[in-house]
Amino acid sequence: MQSKAVLFDMDGVIVNSERYWVETEESEILPAAVDGSPDTSETTGMNFREIYDYLEARHEMTETKDEFVDRYENAARDIYGEKVALMDGFEDLLADLRDEGRTVALVSSSPHDWIDRMLDRFDLRESFDRIISAEEIDGKSKPEPDVYEFAAKEVGVEPADCIAVEDSENGVRSAKRAGMQVVGYRNESDEELDLSEADAVAASAEELREILLAE
Structure with missing residues (x-):
């Protein structure tokens, strides 16, 4: 081409990094933030700040957007810096x-x-x-x-x-x-x-x- x-x-x-994000989202970020088990494939490729808004429109959220964003920021330091x-x-x-x-x-x-x-x-x-x-x-x-x-x-x-x-x-x-x-x-x-x-x-x-x- x-x-x-x-x-x-x-x-x-x-x-x-995608494999590490999927593991982190499924085991840590989403269970803490969402009541239910959203499919991570729905949000793959989206900006992480917009993921919260996307999920909030479809699920009951169990933490604030600021808490949600902090989890992504902490994970990013580990994923891109080490893994x-x-x-x-x-x-x-x-x-x-x-x-x-x-x-x-x-x-x-x-x-x-x-x-x-x-x-x-x-x-x-x-x-x-x-x-x-x-x-x-x-x-x-x-x-x-x-x-x-x-x-x-x-x-x-x-x-x-x-x-x-x-x-x-x-x-x-x-x-x-x-x-x-x-x-x-x-x-x-x-x-x-x-x-x-x-x-x-x-x-x-x-x-x-x-x-x-x-x-």
């Missing part, structure tokens, strides 16, 4: 895309301080042409298209000439609604997610590389 720009989601794409690993071959993939003259950006629903923690840990800050957090926009996070529409403007490339790499249904839907091509990436913890809206699906880092670098 050819494009002028490749936009990478962070969680579950650049680093294997996550970089996707196999990711640095080489970025280098090859840039050698082809393609713009590369990170586009995440996570706040900048979470993104920064990951970038500093793996020394990736200079590897991206643009680093975009949903907190920069005055709009809704994934699955709405706002963050990807903003990202296309920021990198100066028409949406149709962008490829987004996403591992969640909400992320795929967001990029498609923005008019982009999308590669769905199946990470190790979310094999059951429906990525059928994507233009192509990669089941491994090697397949993702083949798709993005194919003529």
Whole structure:
């Protein structure tokens, strides 16, 4: 798939954080905040502050939004600072895309301080042409298209000439609604997610590389 720009989601794409978030949400965050057992696949890819509002509209909440946010902030320090690993071959993939003259950006629903923690840990800050957090926009996070529409403007490339790499249904839907091509990436913890809206699906880092670098 050819494009002028490749936009990478962070969680579950650049680093294997999704598995840790699912475990933490299911065992700690959601049981403390929600009366019931919501499906984490409903909220994967959403901004964590909007997750509370989403759940509150559908469930009885057992803690405040501030308490809920604090749990995510504490978990993020541990997950990005200690636990996550970089996707196999990711640095080489970025280098090859840039050698082809393609713009590369990170586009995440996570706040900048979470993104920064990951970038500093793996020394990736200079590897991206643009680093975009949903907190920069005055709009809704994934699955709405706002963050990807903003990202296309920021990198100066028409949406149709962008490829987004996403591992969640909400992320795929967001990029498609923005008019982009999308590669769905199946990470190790979310094999059951429906990525059928994507233009192509990669089941491994090697397949993702083949798709993005194919003529």
